[in-house]
Amino acid sequence: MSMADGEQPRNAGSRNVSDAPDARGAQDAPGDVTDAQESDAARRRRRAQFLRELHEAKQLRDRVQPRRARAARMRQQMRMRTFRW
Template identity: 85%
Template sequence: MADEKRRERPEREPEAAGPGPDEESDAERRRRRALFLRELTEARELRARVQPRRARAARMRHQMRMRTFRW
């Protein structure tokens, strides 16, 4: 029974043709990175608004880590 289902599954198509990681331009990589960082910041701000107590505790832990970090 499991063998029949395995055979029925369609073959996986290869990835869409596009620039590989080596062919990607620096500008495109920077654009994607900037977008990612904007979304990350937005998500952190949303979490801070939704869970203010937890966000405050996380900020306090981060400050303590930074104070005790040795350069």
């Protein structure tokens, strides 16, 4: 899967690339608590978005590969049966 020159990755639009320098700059400024809190909130928003997309991708994979999904469920059940508290 190689991309042609000038092509963007598919998920590049979902992330705010400009947030990363702001987050670092907010931590460098002494006493700017509000900027640090905003960057922390932005990080949590990006993480939540990433986890939503990851969950959606796993559901899609399970739908298009039902045999593999069933085998994974069976392995998980076996792990849970043999787990000792």
